[in-house]
Amino acid sequence: MIDYSPLWMTMKEKHISQYYLLQHGVDNRTLNSLKKNKNITLLTLEKLCRLLDCTPNDVVAFSENKEP
Template sequence: MKKKNISQYYLLKNGLDNKTLDSLKKGKNITLVTLERLCHLLDCTPNDVINFYD
C-alpha cells in the first residue's frame, strides 16, 4: 500500500470492509475473493500480498 500510495480509506471506500481490513492487519485468514479484490485495488498479484509458511 505504501509503495502505491494507497490508504486504508481508499480500500474501505472501494469494497473492503472494516472487519476484513482488521483481519489483514492482524495476519488472520482471508478468503480468495478478498484476496482477488485486494489485488485488483492494489494492481498487484497474490504473491505481492501473501506469504506461505511451513
C-alpha cells in the first residue's frame, strides 16, 4: 500500500504549504491523488523531491496490505 504521510510531515517540518506546491507546478489533481494515497508518476515524485529538497523516502512509504 502506498502512503504519502511522510510527505505531509516533511512539508510541515520545512514550512512548505500546498499553495507553494501549486505555485511551483504541482496541480490540484495531483494534490488530490496524494491526499487519497493514489498513484503518482515518477516525474511527479522527482518534482516533489526537488521542491522539498528531500529524498523519495521523505515523500512516500510502502507497506504490505494485511488481508484477514
